[in-house]
Amino acid sequence: MPRPRAFDEESVLDNAMNIFWSKGFEATSIQDLVNETGLNRASMYASFGDKKALFLRVLDHYSQKISTERFADLRNIEDGRAAIEKTFRDAAKTGTAEGRHKGCLMVNSGMELAPHDPETAAIAHQAFRRAEDTFAAALNRAIGQGKIAKTKNVRALARFLAGSFQGVQLMSRRGADQETLNDYCETILAALD
Numbered sequence: 001m002p003r004p005r006a007f008d009e010e011s012v013l014d015n016a017m018n019i020f021w022s023k024g025f026e027a028t029s030i031q032d033l034v035n036e037t038g039l040n041r042a043s044m045y046a047s048f049g050d051k052k053a054l055f056l057r058v059l060d061h062y063s064q065k066i067s068t069e070r071f072a073d074l075r076n077i078e079d080g081r082a083a084i085e086k087t088f089r090d091a092a093k094t095g096t097a098e099g100r101h102k103g104c105l106m107v108n109s110g111m112e113l114a115p116h117d118p119e120t121a122a123i124a125h126q127a128f129r130r131a132e133d134t135f136a137a138a139l140n141r142a143i144g145q146g147k148i149a150k151t152k153n154v155r156a157l158a159r160f161l162a163g164s165f166q167g168v169q170l171m172s173r174r175g176a177d178q179e180t181l182n183d184y185c186e187t188i189l190a191a192l193d
Contacts, residue, residue, distance in 0.1 A: 012047075013058055016054055020058055020105065024109075028051070030044075056123070058105075059120070063106065070087075071130075080137075080138040080145060081142040081145070081148055084161065084192065087165070092181035095169070095171070095176065096178050101176075103172045103173030106123070109124065110124030110127075131165060132155075132161075132162040135157075135165075136158035139161075148192055157192075161191075168188075
């Protein structure tokens, strides 16, 4: 009879996510993961496979946990334009929260690995497409509510907004200050007029 796991998988994934998010895939060592998660090497390999397999699990965990939170207002606020505006303004605020400039794990990983890693490239592409579709749904609501002109190309604007949201994350990662992030987001939001 197999022994039950003696650790909380979500906690391990959260801790592994934090180290990958801070250091990136290549700079994160197995010892970093052991230190951060509290698992020994044997348990880590037995439960998650190698570093790459754990990383892919972390990306899925990040998508379900952090990305879902970041785009919750786009889905939940009925006023489509207000939902888009709040999403960007919140991104500007949280980009410098607690002095941490982590950006987005999905964007960071896509930049680091996608050019030479098809699995990460596919995950990053799917994440972008989900963001694009979520922005498109909010745009369609806003157009139906008369808050954005009907002449807008919804798919093109959704792609612009999804890419611009990634830009906010990249600017945060490189250490942009609050004023810069606010200015950037307000300029993006002007595209809704």
